[in-house]
Amino acid sequence: MQIEFLYLLIASVFIIAVLYSAVGHAGASGYIAVMSLLSLAPNEIKPTALTLNILVGSIAAWQFYKAGHFSWALFWPFAILAVPFAFIGGVINLPAHLFKTILGAVLLYSAFRFFVQSKQAAQTHSPPMWAALVSGAVIGLLSGLTGTGGAIFLTPLILFNGWAEPKRAAAVSALFVLLNSAAGLAGFMTSNTALPNYIAPLLIAAALGGTIGSYMGSRRVQPATIKKLLAVVLLIAGLKLIFT
Numbered sequence: 001m002q003i004e005f006l007y008l009l010i011a012s013v014f015i016i017a018v019l020y021s022a023v024g025h026a027g028a029s030g031y032i033a034v035m036s037l038l039s040l041a042p043n044e045i046k047p048t049a050l051t052l053n054i055l056v057g058s059i060a061a062w063q064f065y066k067a068g069h070f071s072w073a074l075f076w077p078f079a080i081l082a083v084p085f086a087f088i089g090g091v092i093n094l095p096a097h098l099f100k101t102i103l104g105a106v107l108l109y110s111a112f113r114f115f116v117q118s119k120q121a122a123q124t125h126s127p128p129m130w131a132a133l134v135s136g137a138v139i140g141l142l143s144g145l146t147g148t149g150g151a152i153f154l155t156p157l158i159l160f161n162g163w164a165e166p167k168r169a170a171a172v173s174a175l176f177v178l179l180n181s182a183a184g185l186a187g188f189m190t191s192n193t194a195l196p197n198y199i200a201p202l203l204i205a206a207a208l209g210g211t212i213g214s215y216m217g218s219r220r221v222q223p224a225t226i227k228k229l230l231a232v233v234l235l236i237a238g239l240k241l242i243f244t
Helices: 003-021 028-037 042-066 072-091 096-116 129-146 151-160 166-189 199-219 224-243
Strands: none
Touching (some): 003 028, 003 042, 003 199, 003 224, 028 042, 028 096, 028 224, 042 166, 042 199, 072 129, 072 166, 096 129, 096 224, 129 151, 129 166, 151 166, 166 199
């Protein structure tokens, strides 16, 4: 990779980690968007995004947990099937053209959900067990296939259905991302053993960004404006992947 592109990628990872971790996400869809725009190979994008996700997801999960927002009762029905399905998705290596199409659709869907996300429901209620199990399995498989952690689907799903308030949804999504990303990376490593040689500076940038963003998001910053800004990035990257 050219040094100018590496510097751009490092700065982008830092900014994305700050913004995403503020809403309980680890940033995979943002990392994927930037790496795709830089024309990196799919077999580099997927493990890099998952590795960064594990790091930022760990930091965000801890910060939101310390702030008192995590709910085990809400978390486990989504996670119990998501993790094995994320492993299965990580094992599968899609052809490049199919990978780009699916990935572009994922990013466009994420952008749409961020644009139209409604305000918090007046009252919240627990999700039906069957809905949580099925949703977790589907999101887990998709996260493993595309190298995302699944929070871009889980958080809007929880909020739109009134299953939790935003801070609790963010806390649950952070741990969900961590486990799914670890399972997806483990599945990927069964047939691919090497990470890109430029991963170290990206991890440092992600750690710094994730610490700042998750601290602010779990205690101070409201996520609505951040989600709108992220939607613009995802929209541009998704359209580029699908139509080029």
